[in-house]
Amino acid sequence: MMKAIANYFDYLFFTECYLGDWSLQKNLVFQAEKGFMFKDWCLLIPINNLGILPGHPLNDRDEIIYLPKCLLIFDGVKKSLLQITEYVENPPGSNNFVPPNDQPPAVIEDSFASDRPVTLFEIEGIYMHQLAWIDWEIESASFSLEVDFNGGDRSLSKT
Template sequence: MLAEKEIIVISINGYFESLHFTECRLGQPMVENDTLQVRVSNLHIMKGHPLCTQGSSLVSGVLMFIGIKRSIRKVTEYIGDPKNPDGFRDEYLITDIEEVDIGGAEVFLMEGVTEQPSAWIDWEIRASRFELQVD
């Protein structure tokens, strides 16, 4: 009989400024109650973050934006292979959430690549707080 594999998830509150998103892969957003969740891989953990022991390291997990007030993505789809694109389609915006009252919300800006659609994403999120769940 095979032993069940235990999954350990580490949660870190804050330290958004110690994350480097440029080379990361972003999943589609999921909203549950007042929390926006985004699956992420290839995320660089920089010096100053509690998970960074030396230099920078790569992690995957879930970005959690609690008390979500706004989520707007600027999408620039690749034409052809994203590693060597033949150009880009016209940019467009996707508004996931946009509440009128955003008082008390912190601004979180990130960028990265999505697979569906194959695109470069610039993302503005306003939420009360941020948490990274690393798996």
């Protein structure tokens, strides 16, 4: 059973989550006279180990629970500011990971056309495919969380 929950962003805990490879997709609308027309952009981010705080519709407990896999959907994206900080083991073999002194974080900033009012969403977490920390600001018209309770994947990365 697939379930999408709109809003409730403030009830999500990102610090211990793992972000997979994200994708940006076009939102299209159909107009009878013109056919399909570009509307705006949708950002899909697969997440593993996302914390769900009490008060969220998916959490009926008085403590944080963790979803093994889910998908963040930001619809009507206007701006994305992504900062990726890579980590190195220092000293080697110590299991102590720190940002390298000589390498600033990679910053990727994109702006997109959107006429809809937007909200600022901020997420953070560990990048699943390399040793890096992600800080991400996303301005979008809406947010939803998609969970497949049957264990199926919809572009979700595996750990």
